[in-house]
Amino acid sequence: MQTALRTALLTLLLATAAVHAAPSVPKAGPADQEWKLGKALPHPADNAATPARVALGKALFFDPRLSGNGTVSCASCHHPGLGWSDGQKKSIGINGQRLDRAAPTIVNVAFNTQFMWDGRARSLEDQATGPLASPQEMSTDFQHMKLMLASLEGYRTMFAAAYPGEAVSERTVAKALAAFQRTVVSRDSRFDQWLGGKRGAITQQEYRGYQLFKGKANCAACHSGPNFTDNGFHNIGVAQGGHEDVGRYKLRALPSMKGAFKTPTLRDVALTAPYFRDGSAATLREVVEHYNAGGAQPAPANLSPEVRPLQLTPAEVDDLVAFMKTLTGRQKPVTVPVLPQ
Structure with missing residues (x-):
């Protein structure tokens, strides 16, 4: 029994010594700080991310009623449980249409200066309406969408709080969606x-x-x-x-x-x-x-x-x-x- 105990203690001591002897990871230096993500979230002057705008944008992001047949939302291709992507080789749009490209994550889009795989959107606000307008993605009838949103008291209240004095329009929908997406930030890795x-x-x-x-x-x-x-x-x-x-x-x-x-x-x-x-x-x-x-x-x-x-x-x-x-x-x-x- 004593021999076994001594052996166990010796093994533990040797393992502890090995851990302490192992070289530690060097401390991050000044040159490494180029990788440090800033705390401020960039945004255009007319669309700062207020709580009201973020709440509205989040509701719109998850609402399938923005699509042409009420079945797909922004979250269909940008799901929070899948890294804000969709886990598909190529995304699936309205009516089960297989798209030509994979859905990129929206993580940290606030820090992007180019949008979409080919850069065809000039801003995050501009990008927000792209999938809505696409016949393959969401095939949104914008006139119907505006009437639907304006007809719901909850949305009318949210738009008035987020963009007072502005009508429910494609532009305010895009601004709200962009305001919400800018809050999807990965940090503290x-x-x-x-x-x-x-x-x-x-x-x-x-x-x-x-x-x-x-x-x-x-x-x-x-x-x-x-x-x-x-x-x-x-x-x-x-x-x-x-x-x-x-x-x-x-x-x-x-x-x-x-x-x-x-x-x-x-x-x-x-x-x-x-x-x-x-x-x-x-x-x-x-x-x-x-x-x-x-x-x-x-x-x-x-x-x-x-x-x-x-x-x-x-x-x-x-x-x-x-x-x-x-x-x-x-x-x-x-x-x-x-x-x-």
Whole structure:
């Protein structure tokens, strides 16, 4: 009995010594602060996110009655339980129509300067009406929508509180939706905590992945800054298959923009599978392996110069994936609002 006890104590002491001997993750330095997300939420001068505007926008966001047949809402493709995306390779619109692209997350859209995969919306307010107007997405009859909203006392009260003196219109609907979406913010991730001085917030493996992210893996060339996006457009070599999607080229007919799409944020990326604009990567590991191979082969002629074979080892791929999982923010419960009847 005493021998067994001594052995157990010795094992515990050795394990404790090993933990204390293991090198700790370095403290975040001044250069690392470029990744720190600001507390202020950008907004246009005429649409600050007041409580009344956010409440109205949230109700509209979850209300399927805005769609042409009353069956789909903004939340159908941007579900809070699915990282504010929909978990589909390509989203499903009104009447079960399969769309051409995956639904991007709306997490941290307040910090974006470009909107939609091809950047065709000039602002978040402009973006808000795009899915409503699309015959494939929500197919909204705007005249009917305005009459419906104005006919409900609850909505009339909410619009009057949010935008006093302004009519119930496409514009005020768009402004309210944008005001709500700007409040969908991911922050206080384990990586953020490490930036804030908590050295134990990330592991050695995750720290190695961070160094790879900035260096050998070249991720930071496009996924830069506090929101992990350059708000730019790149052809990353995703295979087109039988349908060619020219992306940004439709708006800017430059050779480099053919097949180029907006760089998505990586905040909460572990929650938003599948990945790429066509949902062709099921896991983060598949994403990293795509870049490690230099994109799908044969590579398109206008492949972004930032996409090239990386020669990452399997262990380095693991480290990089581990780092990206540290970007998941603290999740706040989201309640579906009771809609005006």
